[in-house]
Amino acid sequence: MTYSVPAAGEVGWSALSNFLIALGNDAAVAQEMKQAIRVATTTPVTVSNTTDCVVAVKLASAGAVAVALPAGTDGRWFVIADQTGDAATNNITITPNGAETINGAATYVISDNRGAVVLAYSTTNTQWNVVGRYSAVFKQFFEYGLVRSSANGLANTVVENVQGSSITLTPGEWMVAGTFGFLCGTATVTALRGGVSKTSATLPATDTIAFPTACEYRGVFNNPITLTSLDILIEIPAYRCSVTTNTTIYLVANADFSAGTVSAYGSYRAWQIG
Secondary structure (H helix, E strand, O other): OOOOOOOOOOOOHHHHHHHHHHHHHHHOOOOOOOOOEEEEOOOOEEOOOOOOOEEEEOOOOOOOEEEEOOOOOOOOEEEEEEOOOOOOOOOEEEEOOOOOEEOOEOOEEEOOOOOEEEEEEEOOOOEEEEEEEEOOOHHHHOOEEEEEEEEEEOOOOOOEEEEEEEEEEOOEEEEEEEEEEEEEEOEEEEEEEEEEEOOOOOOOOOOOOOOOOOOOEEEEEEEEEEEOOEEEEEEEEEEEEEEOOOEEEEEEEEEEEEOOEEEEEEEEEEEEOO
């Protein structure tokens, strides 16, 4: 079907209206749009601007994978995916062309089994931007550790790890949350302290929850009082934690008291968000 645009002074503007309506209808894609999918069976993998869109890595022989991106052009995008399902063991390292970067970094690594990343190039900042990430394995993306500790007797003023409590965070972005508590048996308490520390049997110097790279939290109950068989709970609110190397965190506690006994217990968890 064709339409003509009327010249000045002509009638037949309805034909132009019909043309614009048809153009609008055609703008909504009513047919399947297919993108090139290539299965890469050898490394290194060289991505092509002209023939590639989705690159699924499935090596014939297992091993680490190197992916080289072409020179970026504005709006160009690629999907790089782990089709083998072993990227946690055999990382897929993506390297841009020349001085270009990926989110400001020299490389991008897929380290989740069945993981994938969507990259789009922008000439505004001359870099590839990560516009989407995917992990098919739930526990890889929300890696979960939980420690529940039984009551642990404390010595006056001594900082201790709550029994059996440590979680090792792998590089990435994490959320940490939990609760610690104290059981007081007819004790005269000056202060109860606890939190999450990167150093075994050591309280953080201050509450560093506002600084994601610190990965520590400190909570304090300051209320001089004589407590008899009282259970006091202090919450560790969910906070973000960024680590670049394997980092172990501990649930720690201490108490200033005289007479009686004070025991500490608690639970905390960490889940990976990126």
